[in-house]
Amino acid sequence: MRSPRPSLFPLWPALGSLLLLTGCGGGGFAGDSQARQDENGQVTVRMLVNISPNLTQAYWDGLVKPFEQANPGIDVKIEAPTGKGVADTLPQQLAAGNAPDVVETLMADETLAKQMLDLTDQPWAKDTPLAEQAKLGGRIYTVGVGVQAQSLVFYNKTAFDKAGIELPPTTFDEFDAAMGKLRTAGYLPLQTGGDFLTGLQLLQLTNPSRAQTHPTWQQDVKAGTIKAGESMLPHLERYRTWIDKGYVDKNALGMKYADAETAFLSGKSGMYVMGSWFTATEAKADKDFEVGVFPAPVDEGQQHPGPQGATLAAPYMILKSTPNKDAALKLVQWLVTDPAAVKSQLAQDGNFRTGVERDFTPLEKEVQAILDAAPAGVPQGEGYGDASLPKGFNSAWNTEVQGLYVGKSPKDVAEGVDRWLAGRS
Amino acid sequence: MTLTREAPVVAAPPAARTRPRRDGLANALMVAPATVLYTVMLIVPVGLAFYLSLTDWDGFSANPAFVGAGNYADLLDDPELRRAAAVTLLIAAAGTAGLNLLGLGFALLVNGASRANTFFRIVLFYPHVLSALVVGFLWSAILGTSGAVNNLVTSWGGEVLPFLSDPEWATVTMIAVLVWAGFGVNVVLYLAGLQAVPHSLIEAARIDGATRWQVFRNVTLPALGPSVTVNIVLSLVTLLKTYDLVVSLTAGGPAGQTQTVAYLILWNSFHDARLGFGSAQSVILMLVTAALAFVVTRLRRRGELAVHQ
Numbered sequence: 001m002r003s004p005r006p007s008l009f010p011l012w013p014a015l016g017s018l019l020l021l022t023g024c025g026g027g028g029f030a031g032d033s034q035a036r037q038d039e040n041g042q043v044t045v046r047m048l049v050n051i052s053p054n055l056t057q058a059y060w061d062g063l064v065k066p067f068e069q070a071n072p073g074i075d076v077k078i079e080a081p082t083g084k085g086v087a088d089t090l091p092q093q094l095a096a097g098n099a100p101d102v103v104e105t106l107m108a109d110e111t112l113a114k115q116m117l118d119l120t121d122q123p124w125a126k127d128t129p130l131a132e133q134a135k136l137g138g139r140i141y142t143v144g145v146g147v148q149a150q151s152l153v154f155y156n157k158t159a160f161d162k163a164g165i166e167l168p169p170t171t172f173d174e175f176d177a178a179m180g181k182l183r184t185a186g187y188l189p190l191q192t193g194g195d196f197l198t199g200l201q202l203l204q205l206t207n208p209s210r211a212q213t214h215p216t217w218q219q220d221v222k223a224g225t226i227k228a229g230e231s232m233l234p235h236l237e238r239y240r241t242w243i244d245k246g247y248v249d250k251n252a253l254g255m256k257y258a259d260a261e262t263a264f265l266s267g268k269s270g271m272y273v274m275g276s277w278f279t280a281t282e283a284k285a286d287k288d289f290e291v292g293v294f295p296a297p298v299d300e301g302q303q304h305p306g307p308q309g310a311t312l313a314a315p316y317m318i319l320k321s322t323p324n325k326d327a328a329l330k331l332v333q334w335l336v337t338d339p340a341a342v343k344s345q346l347a348q349d350g351n352f353r354t355g356v357e358r359d360f361t362p363l364e365k366e367v368q369a370i371l372d373a374a375p376a377g378v379p380q381g382e383g384y385g386d387a388s389l390p391k392g393f394n395s396a397w398n399t400e401v402q403g404l405y406v407g408k409s410p411k412d413v414a415e416g417v418d419r420w421l422a423g424r425s
Numbered sequence: 426m427t428l429t430r431e432a433p434v435v436a437a438p439p440a441a442r443t444r445p446r447r448d449g450l451a452n453a454l455m456v457a458p459a460t461v462l463y464t465v466m467l468i469v470p471v472g473l474a475f476y477l478s479l480t481d482w483d484g485f486s487a488n489p490a491f492v493g494a495g496n497y498a499d500l501l502d503d504p505e506l507r508r509a510a511a512v513t514l515l516i517a518a519a520g521t522a523g524l525n526l527l528g529l530g531f532a533l534l535v536n537g538a539s540r541a542n543t544f545f546r547i548v549l550f551y552p553h554v555l556s557a558l559v560v561g562f563l564w565s566a567i568l569g570t571s572g573a574v575n576n577l578v579t580s581w582g583g584e585v586l587p588f589l590s591d592p593e594w595a596t597v598t599m600i601a602v603l604v605w606a607g608f609g610v611n612v613v614l615y616l617a618g619l620q621a622v623p624h625s626l627i628e629a630a631r632i633d634g635a636t637r638w639q640v641f642r643n644v645t646l647p648a649l650g651p652s653v654t655v656n657i658v659l660s661l662v663t664l665l666k667t668y669d670l671v672v673s674l675t676a677g678g679p680a681g682q683t684q685t686v687a688y689l690i691l692w693n694s695f696h697d698a699r700l701g702f703g704s705a706q707s708v709i710l711m712l713v714t715a716a717l718a719f720v721v722t723r724l725r726r727r728g729e730l731a732v733h734q
Contacts, residue, residue, distance in 0.1 A: 254590030
């Protein structure tokens, strides 16, 4: 049994000396808020963002420029992660007492929410995408720009023609048959990869089917009424047959995410499971075939298209400890409501938002149609808001799913997932 | 003839009585900066890590719960840690052997004073100058499934070589890359040791008719004893902390089979928000590293003494 919670008081002298050494100031845990202005009355809002091939430092700097021009008293400082990503960098900055004012990419969970500003009372917050689904304990901590469709299968139209596949598959049986035809036609049927891709693709592909079998999967797993691994066992077994039949590359784990994307765009493979942000990469790629997209298949007898895996695009949170609360609120409101800022962010990373018109590529039009036709949006894997599993679930799932490539049985993989969850309960 | 001299008996002046105290103060002042630095940079972080290892700190909250030895008990039941510990020990043992064999071998090759040797010393040391992250990405582009080597192999009609997609191959690849990236330091350390071997000893052995191998085996190698100890301990300690190359080369895969303890500590601490648990892993890694370094040093010291006797 755990003893009553002591405070971190005994650590302050030690942390203090470390802070003195590093020269860090400001930020820190909630409660040490203090206005931070320079001698000209200029407020600097520090925003920690995700940097990716689509979202470069230069893009972020350019994005917030109009906001700075419209608000001469506010300077927005874009900060790239110093660790592996935003998820690693934020706790390091918090521990060092050097937390940013705004953080992009992460979504509130039970751990993060304690450090974040409650945005429920902000009138603009409730109209942002997935605001209702991302609520935690009825409160809004995260606001986003748009929606990322997750359960999409991109395909090489030339490969489908050569393989004699006239219509995209709607069920897993048809999907299997299509892969067989693609293999006969000389293509790698399904492009997979190592890194985080292996587990992510299986989650994306199975969202519509899983959401019909277990509509509240995350909540049920959390409550212990179903086991995550056990409930996914049929999908794991099917994936294993794809490896055995050569429908996926048995050496795929030696490919990084970018390599897998490049391999698909080079025309060597027939299909590639990915989120809607892939449309931005596809638009820039130089290729000699056309790419199409269809919603992930479902099991026989299930509704198709099924619920679409949906995550928040460009989610923002404000740290409770910010000394510049008003400026941070103003910035985040602008980022998620200003039409030009919203359109720019949606286009830059291939994301979507109902009611926002922008110049779509043909592939993006297809994705928008899939989103419009989907009966619902469902959280994926680790989930968000009240429908979230323990932190690290997606990585643990990925590690276990990769086991299918190195000789683990689907049952062992499912048990591995359940063992991990049991250890975190 | 023996000269003797009696020591003059001189009474100590009154001022000399206060000298020890003043000397002590001066010594303390001179040692103080180093002591403060050592305390702040080592003792405090280690103490902090130990304290955190007794809590359930998630890295975000200000008031973590005290869980006693709970994190340490969890470590015993953690299959991921057991797997990572085995991988780390394998990397440390095989890597230390590789680093030292290559380090000593190349040091012997480039030991002479010539322009060519200076050039080769720079070439050998160069990989160490590169960041481990860069080294990892570089080799992953060369050895990955769609990397340069496999493109060449498949274009010649061969099968893809699973350098990074098969657990055994990936572990061997990682050890090989670690050795490639690090042995330059061992070359430099062994070169320093070789320069300190008395030339007269080598010359005497040659005059006595010893072959090159006999000179190396019976003169050079024993004289290099302290260098060997330093190299082994440094290699071992560095390899036990392998992290950045794992991130960039294999990302811990395939299927988590190349995760090291250091990789797991960082992953648990910051990615899974379990800083208390990660701290417990850090404390154990620190103790194991210190114990191994101590044992190796003792064994080597005993060996060196035996050679000298």
